Amino acid sequence: MVDSRKVGVLGGGQLGRMLIEAANRLNVQVNVLDAAASPAKQISAHNGHIEGSFKDAAAVKRLAQISDVVTVEIEHVDTHMLEEVASEVVVEPSWKTLRTIKDKYAQKQYFKEHGVDVAESIDLEGKGADGLKEVGTSYGYPYMLKSKTEAYDGRGNFVLRSEADIDSALQALGTRPLYAERWADFRLELAVMVVKTKDGVLTFPTVETVHEDSICKLTYAPPRNVSESTSQRAQDLAKKAIGAFEGKGVFGVEMFLLKDDSLLINEVAPRPHNSGHYTIEACPISQYDAHLRAILDLPIPQSALRLREPSIMLNILGGKTPDSHVQVAKKALESPNASIHLYGKGDARPGRKMGHITITAPTLAAAEQEIQPLIEFVDEQKGKSRGPRTNSVSEPLVAVIMGSDSDLPVLRAGLEILQKLAIPFTTRITSAHRTPDWLREFSKNASSTSLKVIIGAAGGAAHLPGMCASWTTLPVIGLPVKATHMDGWDSLVSMTQMPRGEPVATVGINNSTNAALLAVRILGAEYKDIRERLRIWMEGNEKEVMRKDKALLEDGWEAYLKSMGK
């Protein structure tokens, strides 16, 4: 074992189980407090487990007695009991942190006090129907009514769309401690797993989360159509939100990305989180490794929290029949890049988290293509037909930009090759002189998208590829287009003679074939399948010339010329 200390964990569900997977590999003993044969206990055979509820004070005490560090897989614990045992055993994260976070309204107040952007909220405890009406007047509709405690996976939330909803809202949640939240009109939801260690605060990459019926359905790493700078801002915000809490371990931070590109904290969890499951396959160390290492003060290199490959996580929920989730897992066995996790839970109630699937692939587009049939299958199992928003076409690897639509006919041959070799590409008109701002915006963002190569076609002074290269780090291929004067020499030289520092890969005048094939070679350096397609294509060309040579040899030059009609 790398550490002889014993870890005690309150709760033995799927999060505890995946924590134990990580602990097993390091031979660290984890004592679980939960029912017998709970998911976590199934994969951990030793006599240090405790049978009982993680809400039972006596059981928590017993767990503390036989453990060196106590942690949680759920925040809905008795923090007063943890406060009591904290004098005898290390509790990570701190019971104070758990107490703040388990009350969602207290959590929001805490963020406000610490200058962390969070949706506006109003305390409604004891305010009744009048209080709800007042919120409607002040926030407008819709707004969110939420239970302060014991709320997760959408339970404890109610959306009020008009004053008419007040009665049913109170009927649903009236017995619980309530608060209201201003509606966040978000473009999409992001999440970041944060690791708090003895030395500082680290972050995993930003992911996009897709919820359905208020339950996390999918995570995308990296997020779709979100720039690297926004992802970075999300990590910074998550770091800031968690930074001031006491204690160590991983924290899940869920955020809204609003339509104006600003970010708001939605809520945080003081433990491994559904939005971090993807890290098991996608990162060198997972959120579970990180949690274990953080609470035991073992090293965590920040660069271990990188994305090895783009990945998509799909939850397997209980469906309309008791074995719906098993059918999903079976279907996933056919998916080459799918890692399947079943949690060993008992009955599959509809909506219960029974497992998850993570698909990792060389590109997010490939992962999307592979997950699509599984999403559709899950939706069928659930008895619904519509899926969430997904990109049905592959994201482009090549952008073909041109100064004017008059360049398009020259590009035709190249575009046909990209199509023939199945390279996903996009074509845009971005004139360096007529739309300099658009060209700048396009070029600056290019490396944050799926793009890997840019082909810029232009005639005359042909500033397009050169300017593009000045604003991006991606390789830019210049295609000189023959204009009215100078036979194309003007464009050729505008591109090749770029100053030292911003190269343009120039091909021959009007030779869009070579521009396209150069893009394919560049992609082929990374993607073996593309390289293979190119090799086969080149072989075809070779065979064609060999065939002609044979004909010329066999028929003689005169007959050959005749067959050419010359």
Next chain:
Amino acid sequence: MVDSRKVGVLGGGQLGRMLIEAANRLNVQVNVLDAAASPAKQISAHNGHIEGSFKDAAAVKRLAQISDVVTVEIEHVDTHMLEEVASEVVVEPSWKTLRTIKDKYAQKQYFKEHGVDVAESIDLEGKGADGLKEVGTSYGYPYMLKSKTEAYDGRGNFVLRSEADIDSALQALGTRPLYAERWADFRLELAVMVVKTKDGVLTFPTVETVHEDSICKLTYAPPRNVSESTSQRAQDLAKKAIGAFEGKGVFGVEMFLLKDDSLLINEVAPRPHNSGHYTIEACPISQYDAHLRAILDLPIPQSALRLREPSIMLNILGGKTPDSHVQVAKKALESPNASIHLYGKGDARPGRKMGHITITAPTLAAAEQEIQPLIEFVDEQKGKSRGPRTNSVSEPLVAVIMGSDSDLPVLRAGLEILQKLAIPFTTRITSAHRTPDWLREFSKNASSTSLKVIIGAAGGAAHLPGMCASWTTLPVIGLPVKATHMDGWDSLVSMTQMPRGEPVATVGINNSTNAALLAVRILGAEYKDIRERLRIWMEGNEKEVMRKDKALLEDGWEAYLKSMGK
């Protein structure tokens, strides 16, 4: 669970443990026959395990009674007992296969009969010292003396370097059933994990294995300095070797790559194998997943057996002190891309396999750099100073080829940039006209090496980059070098005006800076760290110009000119 059938496994060591890791994720119950608290049982809490030895007939019978499919984690089992239970329970792979493979001489005979290339061998059972002497005369020295059975990790092997070794060889192995093997003068050792399913035979990628004291120390995936075609031949040979065996499951195939590039089977194992540990992190499904799926007839897509990232596996062996292996694991916690596996074994005898570390990284060169300190640490723990052969320098990503050494001064600026941005590169002289065959050989092999981009510098008619592009699928950058006449125009046009089909990415005349930076951009499209280095470098340039602009504004143009000494 994806399958309600129960799997019984003979042996509960590390291979059984990692098989259970995979089974746990699919909620498949695995019943282990081995001592209590054996590594496999530690991570599997149910009451279906059986305590006892996998060599005990009664225990095997009991295991068969409570299981639907029986498999092994070790081949040194009683195959007669398995033959007996095979009428009641499915045994995978077949007891016949296990019987052939557990006797290494029978294994070799089997391969010979099936036309599989294998080292020449002679039966020595009952032949004594005279037999050994005869082998020396016929094979020459050195040759290998091997025990037919119970031989693994070098135990049961003896190298005879001269006739004088015969006595000590017999002293070491004389009581065992022996055979002799002709010495294989190999360049390096390769291994392939093969999966035999109900539908056919699949292979994992080829790896290079490095042994020390006859125990596997390291595996490299992909192998170092081995062409893709050789790797493919190794997979084909492994497939052929396993194809005719009866039964399903994974098989480890160890091979010698001889100095003439031919391949010989060394030996095979009818189960998951040390040389396949890397698959846990490096492939979408691991050898353990694959074994489980194969014996249960669950789907295994061939494309799931791809390499997600290059990886290196390092075994953690028992060392000179009882906690040497723990120290290695602790050290590995600091390594960002290291996945650590400790097996939960008892005492750490020197040489005992206590765990392993797998490092995955975007390039094999990066993985080599990261593993090096761990190899050195392991060697220190072992009490030795020399390490095995490793590449101390990173493998080149860029080749800079030139028609003549007279081009080198022009290249200097570009080479300095590659150096500054830490891009591993190689420089070669390959004249299209003076060494056409060498250029052809170089170009044809380029894509099978670590290379991703080629920069070709040439003056005059400058055929070098164009010819190179005709023989490779890699992107080729052309750098026109100004020769005596025509001011460089001749070279510029030779490169840009390539025929449709074989593009050369041409940069400005003598502008090796841009040739280098274009190579960096191409690599940056794949490697984020390189893209980031480039971004910082470009930012530096931007700041430099901004600084100059500020000075020009503040000092005025006259003073500025003066400061330039003009």
